[in-house]
Amino acid sequence: MRLLRSLPLLVLAACGNDAASPEQNLPQQVSVQATATAPPAFSPSAVQLATGGTVTWVFGTVAHNVAFGNAPGAPANIPGSNANTSVSRTFGTSGTFSYGCSLHAGMSGSVIVGGSGTQNPYDPYPVRRGSLRT
Numbered sequence: 001m002r003l004l005r006s007l008p009l010l011v012l013a014a015c016g017n018d019a020a021s022p023e024q025n026l027p028q029q030v031s032v033q034a035t036a037t038a039p040p041a042f043s044p045s046a047v048q049l050a051t052g053g054t055v056t057w058v059f060g061t062v063a064h065n066v067a068f069g070n071a072p073g074a075p076a077n078i079p080g081s082n083a084n085t086s087v088s089r090t091f092g093t094s095g096t097f098s099y100g101c102s103l104h105a106g107m108s109g110s111v112i113v114g115g116s117g118t119q120n121p122y123d124p125y126p127v128r129r130g131s132l133r134t
């Protein structure tokens with residue numbers, strides 16, 4: 001009977017731990033440079049980000065934009081011609097979001113949000129059994 005009563009607590013503790021650990025090592029803020037040199041590119045072309053984190057695109061002397069297509073959960077596009085400015089977007093949904101610059105064919109990048117960071121080894125017993133006893 002004692003084992004059955006403590007089982008729901010153990011399950012809750014394990015779920016909470018699982019939800020937190022994949023995000024622990026992912027950055028909240030990342031910068032991407034839109035290069036002014038040929039060929040036009042986003043650098044780095046792929047970045048990893050914690051869910052809810054922010055990417056800042058840094059535009060130099062050559063105009064670029066950022067278009068995510070119609071991916072569900074993607075932030076608003078950065079339309080038009082952006083030069084000598086920086087624009088940030090927040091990513092509240094996990095997933096991989098590919099984007100491109102409509103001014104330069106083949107200029108593309110991706111933002112990988114949540115879940116894919118370096119994970120801690122799975123701990124099957126995050127709470128010591130003894131601490132559940134009352």
Ligand SMILES: [Cu+2]
Pocket residue numbers: 040063064065101102103104107
């Ligand atoms: Cu461009």
